[in-house]
Amino acid sequence: MSAPLPSPLAFVPFVSVDHMMQLIHEIGIEEMLKGIATYVEDDFKRWELFDKTPRVASHSKEGVIELMPTSDGQTYGFKYVNGHPKNTKEGLQTVTAFGILSDVNTGYPILLSEMTVLTALRTAATSAMVAKHLAPEGTKTMAMIGNGAQSEFQALAMRVICGIENLRLYDIDPKATSKAQSNLTAFGFNITACDTAEDAIQGADIITTCTADKQYATILTDNMVGSGVHINAIGGDCPGKTELHKDILSRSDVFVEFPPQTRIEGEIQQMPEDFPVTEMWEVITGTKEGRTSANQITLFDGVGFATEDFSALRYVRDQLEKTGLFQQLDMLADPDDPRDLFGMVQRAKKTQEAA
CATH class of the missing domain: 3.40.50.720 (NAD(P)-binding Rossmann-like Domain)
Structure with missing residues (x-):
């Protein structure tokens, strides 16, 4: 199964946990680990291109919630991730995460993905x-x-x-x-x-x-x-x-x-x-x-570090067109007139009433 990636002006490809698990089994977990490692190494080779900052962290006595941003000048990425060691005692994961890639030229997101499984891989x-x-x-x-x-x-x-x-x-x-x-x-x-x-x-x-x-x-x-x-x-x-x-x-x-x-x-x-x-x-x-x-x-x-998450997200995005393991997520407002966001909202109300 394959499908073209959606235009960044319409829908955002979303990789769910289920998609990620399917992707692992379609590619093979060992091949996927090798592929991600190659992408991570390639991005280390162009290290000086990246924006780099320590992750932005919010600490509590129970754990931490962090944002990990970076950009290579063409693509921007960040990961949201937590670390709560006490969670396993409550039947919850210690770490959960999701990540986004965006086009620097437009600021539009081009990928939204789960990263709980992907973080383990990367x-x-x-x-x-x-x-x-x-x-x-x-x-x-x-x-x-x-x-x-x-x-x-x-x-x-x-x-x-x-x-x-x-x-x-x-x-x-x-x-x-x-x-x-x-x-x-x-x-x-x-x-x-x-x-x-x-x-x-x-x-x-x-x-x-x-x-x-x-x-x-x-x-x-x-x-x-x-x-x-x-x-x-x-x-x-x-x-x-x-x-x-x-x-x-x-x-x-x-x-x-x-x-x-x-x-x-x-x-x-x-x-x-x-x-x-x-x-x-x-x-x-x-x-x-x-x-x-x-x-x-x-x-x-x-x-x-954030570049490693960036690399893993790049790897996943490069696999999507050949596997089709994503869904189109309607998360971008797309009014007919970019200046008329309010009008788009009002027209949606009329459409709902007519239905």
């Missing part, structure tokens, strides 16, 4: 794309500490992009580990469910931390981390929320997306303002080096 795709540049050569084993909603996406992205075959899973809730193990069994991993974080990291080339509690936590202590590993630290993503002991940061080469945001939200919020970091776009473009030795500890302090 977070995993970004992690794996970064690991491709930073992880040890010949990486086969990953420890996944925190087996919540993001864990399976992370594992699959690392498998298809980095060649991960062995998974060592740990969560403080054994039910979460059982869930992840059950969901991933069909994908060909060798899976070990572990009783402690210390057990999980044994023999791991990549250590992914992805926990949800909004607190200064110490998921990994300094003595747990040996030389030569790549740490994919993606759970510390707002002020007051970390996962790693700061001594690990002191021993690591730390790579980030956008320093002004990461210094507020990431693991490096624990460190002095002049703590040295390398921006990933510099590694991807060859301006700076990533992994330089077998004994080096590389650490991706990933908090999620």
Whole structure:
């Protein structure tokens, strides 16, 4: 099934949660993760074109609501996203999101999409794309500490992009580990469910931390981390929320997306303002080096940045015409005379009365 995208002067293509799930199954989840990773990497290569700002956040004791805007000069995009760790106790998602792309020339939106599922995909795709540049050569084993909603996406992205075959899973809730193990069994991993974080990291080339509690936590202590590993630290993503002991940061080469945001939200919020970091776009473009030795500890302090959401939305929009998995959303006023919006409203009343 295929359909032409609607004119931006008429209707806006809307991708619902149901459409997104259909899109994943039509393309294949691993192919979709690879596709999004490619788009994210391509946009990092043109990093200097983008408007960049730390996300606009509204914090409460229960969580955070954020807007994440950016533009490459031709297309503008933003994501609305929340993070409420207590939600799972009430049967709700920790993270929900939606996003919009708009045409800079007219200001008209050209895509509205769910981003709860898409954020999970883009977070995993970004992690794996970064690991491709930073992880040890010949990486086969990953420890996944925190087996919540993001864990399976992370594992699959690392498998298809980095060649991960062995998974060592740990969560403080054994039910979460059982869930992840059950969901991933069909994908060909060798899976070990572990009783402690210390057990999980044994023999791991990549250590992914992805926990949800909004607190200064110490998921990994300094003595747990040996030389030569790549740490994919993606759970510390707002002020007051970390996962790693700061001594690990002191021993690591730390790579980030956008320093002004990461210094507020990431693991490096624990460190002095002049703590040295390398921006990933510099590694991807060859301006700076990533992994330089077998004994080096590389650490991706990933908090999620607006360009990655922009990339994911671009990817989805490029798939719509060939798949037809969208609906036309009537959200743009289109009066016959652009100056007569009031007249359009009045004529609608007459049409309703006549019906």
